[in-house]
Amino acid sequence: MPSTHPSSEGSSANASEQRLPHILVGRRAVVTGAGRGMGKAIADAFEEAGATVVRLDLNESETVRACDVADEASVVRAFEVIASEGPITDIVHAAAIAIISSVADMTEAEFRRVMDVNLTGTFLIAREATRYLRRGGNLLFIASQGGLKSWGHWGAYCASKGGVLRLADSLVEELAPQGIRVNSISPGSVETDMLATTIVDIARKTGSDPETVRARYLSAIPMGRFCRPEEIASVAVAICSDLFSYVNGSNIVIDGGELSR
Numbered sequence: 080m081p082s083t084h085p086s087s088e089g090s091s092a093n094a095s096e097q098r099l100p101h102i103l104v105g106r107r108a109v110v111t112g113a114g115r116g117m118g119k120a121i122a123d124a125f126e127e128a129g130a131t132v133v134r135l136d137l138n139e140s141e142t143v144r145a146c147d148v149a150d151e152a153s154v155v156r157a158f159e160v161i162a163s164e165g166p167i168t169d170i171v172h173a174a175a176i177a178i179i180s181s182v183a184d185m186t187e188a189e190f191r192r193v194m195d196v197n198l199t200g201t202f203l204i205a206r207e208a209t210r211y212l213r214r215g216g217n218l219l220f221i222a223s224q225g226g227l228k229s230w231g232h233w234g235a236y237c238a239s240k241g242g243v244l245r246l247a248d249s250l251v252e253e254l255a256p257q258g259i260r261v262n263s264i265s266p267g268s269v270e271t272d273m274l275a276t277t278i279v280d281i282a283r284k285t286g287s288d289p290e291t292v293r294a295r296y297l298s299a300i301p302m303g304r305f306c307r308p309e310e311i312a313s314v315a316v317a318i319c320s321d322l323f324s325y326v327n328g329s330n331i332v333i334d335g336g337e338l339s340r
């Protein structure tokens with residue numbers, strides 16, 4: 080199922096305790112949605128791997144610059160400033176929202192909001208990538224398992240993420256001649272604050288309870304546990320490094336094997 084915030088179960092090495100090799104030294108990356116969740120984990124991992132990172136998020140903080148990815152002027156201005164400060168080698172677009180609702184109950188405004196942030200926002204970030212990335216650069220989208228399969232009450236989110244994947248396909252063809260690689264990661268259920276209320280929302284709207292929903296999500300994953308943000312981040316680092324220098328146009332599903340069922 081799409082990214083959620085249930086408690087982790089099962090056993091494995093804690094990805095946050097692993098040290099990433101310095102394989103991004105000399106690179107300067109822009110990460111959207113970097114205020115929390117997967118975006119923050121990715122920004123942290125890039126820095127640990129040796130990159131300089133500019134963090135963007137809707138909410139500004141001491142370490143994060145303000146940028147509303149759904150607002151054209153905000154995105155254009157953010158990249159103008161960032162590019163004036165130095166070259167951009169990598170762009171990782173992780174900003175996204177989810178509104179959980181059946182199609183019957185969803186308002187047009189809610190549907191448009193999801194599309195504005197998740198799909199139009201991806202287009203705006205991608206357009207800046209075409210303007211500022213140069214040969215050897217990377218454009219990486221954090222898409223979703225939900226872009227490959229949908230479930231009840233996830234219609235708007237899954238439709239938006241499916242659009243992200245198809246936009247990525249087009250950009251592969253357009254940017255390869257410039258030496259820019261375009262890839263995506265499609266996470267499954269991930270422990271993130273951004274979607275901390277998702278299980279509660281689903282339970283409320285389906286007449287169930289959060290523990291039952293949580294158990295159902297967990298039972299669908301062959302590995303028997305949920306993904307940690309750091310496990311997405313380490314793959315993002317590898318994709319943008321020379322280790323993956325011939326990987327282009329790929330969508331890497333990180334869902335513990337859920338889609339295999």
